[in-house]
Structure formats: C-alpha cells, structure tokens
Amino acid sequence: MTTSENCQLFIRDGRYNHKIAVYNHGHAQASRLTEEQLKQTKQFMEESCAATAQKIYNVIAKLKKSRIQGRNMVEEVLYLSAQQGYTVIYRNDEESNVLSDIVVAYPTSIAMIRTWPYVLIIDTTYKTNKYNMPLLEAVGMTLTGKNFTMAIAFTYNEQAMTYR
Numbered sequence: 001m002t003t004s005e006n007c008q009l010f011i012r013d014g015r016y017n018h019k020i021a022v023y024n025h026g027h028a029q030a031s032r033l034t035e036e037q038l039k040q041t042k043q044f045m046e047e048s049c050a051a052t053a054q055k056i057y058n059v060i061a062k063l064k065k066s067r068i069q070g071r072n073m074v075e076e077v078l079y080l081s082a083q084q085g086y087t088v089i090y091r092n093d094e095e096s097n098v099l100s101d102i103v104v105a106y107p108t109s110i111a112m113i114r115t116w117p118y119v120l121i122i123d124t125t126y127k128t129n130k131y132n133m134p135l136l137e138a139v140g141m142t143l144t145g146k147n148f149t150m151a152i153a154f155t156y157n158e159q160a161m162t163y164r
Contacts, residue, residue, distance in 0.1 A: 087105045089102070120139070122139075
C-alpha cells in the first residue's frame, strides 16, 4: 500500500490485468514473417519467377477485392464496423444523397468518454484520403493522463452545422 496526503493506492494483483490486443496489424513485432513464410519467400525468389513487384501487388489487390464480395468502399466500412461491434453514425447530403459525414466509435471508447467526459480534444487532418474529406479524431483523457480515441469521423466540411 502506498499513501500520500490525499489518497491511498492499493495493489490487489500486480499482474498485467487487461486483454492483449487482438488486432495487431501494422505492429512491427506481430507483422514479422514467420519462419515458414520466410522459407516460402526464399523458395519463390529462387524459382526465378517472372513476377514483378507490380504483378504481385495486382494479385493482392484482386484478392482483397474478392474478399469484399461486391460491396463498395462505404458499404464495406459499414459492414466491417457492424461486424466488429462499432457504433456508426452517418449522414447523407439531402440533395445528392451522397455520404457527407461518417462517425465511427468503439463501445469501449463510448464507455470511457462517459466515465471521463472532461478533457476532449478534437483535431482534423486534411487531404489524407482520396476523397479529400477531413479526418476528425476526438481524443479523451483518463484521470491517469492516458489518451484514448473516442471516435473518428470523415466530414464534408468543418462548418458548425456539421458537428450538430
């Protein structure tokens, strides 16, 4: 037990107490090739295959396209979000019926912002996607000073009406 003037800290169990991330895509440690994958890559290169890097990229793109089963990009985002339990709110332009805004939040993030609603930072990054829609990220902060992403959104513009 640790005591200070204003609070006490009790450690019931000093072990790591939360789940390890399931989705490790992009993390250096998890993205390394296995020994078997390294052997397959070496074998592929030694067979003096005429495939260029561009041909390999094209095959990968075709495989990804077949995986989405004919859905367009927006439909795929909505499909995957629902499949993973995300909350999605979207709005279409009334005149053109074109998607104008989409907000995505994970249930844990929503619970966290309900617990720590006091510090909220909103930042927008411009021209980071092929539609040139601003990417908005809402970030909260826990009492221990740790940041967490509350939600991300693609918005058509940054006018006040967009955020209502």
